[in-house]
Amino acid sequence: MMSLDFLAGFTIFMLALIMVVSMVPGLLAGLQSSGIDYDAVAYRTGVILAEDPGWPVYPPWEMKTEAYKDEIERMGLAASKDTPNILLSTKVDAFFNYTFFTEDDYRSKAIFGDVPYSYNFSLQSDTGIKQVGDTPPSGYGYIRRAVKIKEPGVANIGYNSSFNETTLDASKPRVFTVRLNFSQLLDPSVGPAYRIDPRTEPVNITITEFGAYLNRTDNPGENATLKDVTFWKMDPTMPMPRFTKIPFSYNTMDPDLYTLFLDGTPNDLVPGTNVSDNISLVLKPAATSIFTLDQNSILDIRFTFDDDPQRTFMNGTYLYDYDNVTCPPLKPAVLEVAIW
Structure with missing residues (x-):
């Protein structure tokens, strides 16, 4: 009879001990270093x-x-x-x-x-x-x-850069277009670490050796006038797709959205200014975000040169893609x- 009482008491004691031991870590949790x-x-x-x-x-x-x-x-x-x-x-x-x-x-x-x-x-x-x-x-x-x-990558456009040149009448303005095809740039087969994404990275366009495109024979010593820089977009998946001009504050300098330098001098997008050596445009993601572009969009950045007579023969379309953009x-x- 005593052995049964002892066994019952010992069992209760062990259960109580196990419960106390299991509660100790919780009680000391607030005392950790x-x-x-x-x-x-x-x-x-x-x-x-x-x-x-x-x-x-x-x-x-x-x-x-x-x-x-x-x-x-x-x-x-x-x-x-x-x-x-x-x-x-x-x-x-x-x-x-x-x-x-x-x-x-x-x-x-x-x-x-x-x-x-x-x-x-x-x-x-x-x-x-x-x-x-x-x-x-x-x-x-x-x-x-x-x-x-x-x-971000940089498109360095020099005299030897290849682009689709367009022949125009000598009296017509010259339009040099930099084209971004988002369906190609955002190709899923290109890893995110090496992908060109204008929605999150600046679009950097630098035109060097611009003097080589000037018509020095007919107009010695004269520079070409950059009339304006405009943005156009198209969705090829839409019925009868066509380019439409993007409304923008073209005549307002806004470094949060873009920077445009002509021969090292800052300008807005409607400069009407002579340029002889280089053009640098940085279109920032804050600007492309308000253009409502998606993976199907095509964005054209058009540089229009207008003189009488025309002083440059830089005209055509340059593809901003993985072949032409230098990614560091x-x-x-x-x-x-x-x-x-």
């Missing part, structure tokens, strides 16, 4: 920055102006969700613009924590270091990641995140 917590937050933040493109994706978050900054939910730096550790240069430039983002913006859109963490973000490459945040004290959480930066190699860099 803060360093481990900071390391976890730093690791999570590093994953968001290096592996996530952020949200919204298109139009991408880095295009948002002050009036629409509240629409930004995450500030990821990856070129796409399929390219972890490959950062897009336009996202990097926007992220490290500490005059645009506040401390609360970095906490709510990159760190994501109820605690008001302090932080230091840095990105070091061969061109220097970008940094935002305070100097870390002792005992902070830290993560370091090897990444690469994707830079991916640039190695180191991303560091410190949280405390």
Whole structure:
């Protein structure tokens, strides 16, 4: 009889002991060291920055102006969700613009924590270091990641560049067109790390050796007049497709949307100015986002030269594609995140 009582008591004691032991880790959870917590937050933040493109994706978050900054939910730096550790240069430039983002913006859109963490973000490459945040004290959480930066391509159009020249009457204006076929540029067979996407990267067009296109024989010493630069779009999938001019503030200089330099001097898109040596146009993603372009669109950028008589024979269509655009190699860099 006593052995049965002893067995029952011992069983109850062991069950109680097991319950107490299982509850102890939960009771001590709030006593874990803060360093481990900071390391976890730093690791999570590093994953968001290096592996996530952020949200919204298109139009991408880095295009948002002050009036629409509240629409930004995450500030990821990856070129796409399929390219972890490959950062897009336009996202990097926007992220490290500490005059645009506040401390609360970095906490709510990159760190994501109820605690008001302090932080230091840095990105070091061969061109220097970008940094935002305070100097870390002792005992902070830290993560370091090897990444690469994707830079936008450039169409360098020189005298020997090939394009489809069009013969016109000597009295008619010369129209040089740079054509972007989005169905070719956004071809899924091209990996995101090497894809030319004008919706998220600047369209960079540089015309050098322009003097070689001038009609020096009939007009020695005279330069051609760039009348205007206009944008036209077409959707080939529509019935009876045709190019239509895109409404735009052509006579307003807006560096957030584009830059146009003629012989090194900034101009708007209706310059009516002589040009002798070079033309540089950078159309930024903020501009293409308001053009409502999709994967089926064709975008024409038309440079119109008009003189009497015509002083240049630069006329025809140049394809902005993978054969003609020089894409820089991916640039190695180191991303560091410190949280405390």
